[in-house]
Amino acid sequence: MKKEEREKEEEKMKKRKKRKRKTRNEKIKRKKNRKKSKKKKEKKKRKEKMEKEERERKKKKKKNGKKKKKGTRERRIKRRRENGKKEEEEEEDKMKKPGRRERRMTRDRKRERGEIEEVEEEKKKKIEDGEQKEKEKKI
DSSP: OHHHHHHHHHHHHHHHHHHHHHHHHHHHHHHHHHHHHHHHHHHHHHHHHHHHHHHHHHHHHHHHHTOOOTTHHHHHHHHHHHHTOOHHHHHHHHHSOOOHHHHHHHHHHHHHHTOHHHHHHHHHHHHHHHHHHHHHHHO
């Protein structure tokens, strides 16, 4: 009787060990699979990111290709003068909003003439107007 019971218990223990080994192996397999899938996902993300960056670079290249040419207005005025066009058209050009360079040029000319005080007064007025606008915004 005792021998049979012992053998039964040993068989049970063997089965239990087998079961434990199986579960352990399955756990390890699951862990490995998780790692693999994680790596795949990261690889896929990286690939998508790279493709997105490439698309953006191409867009930027296209945009940069269509840059506006500078100094076209000055060239147009020179051509008109050379061709002997009317002065009215030049005045119309002046009526349009002057660019930074032209504003600077006019300021320099005024300084040369001795109209510096007027320029300074204009600056002061602009500053005061700006301060008043800021005060109104705060209110």
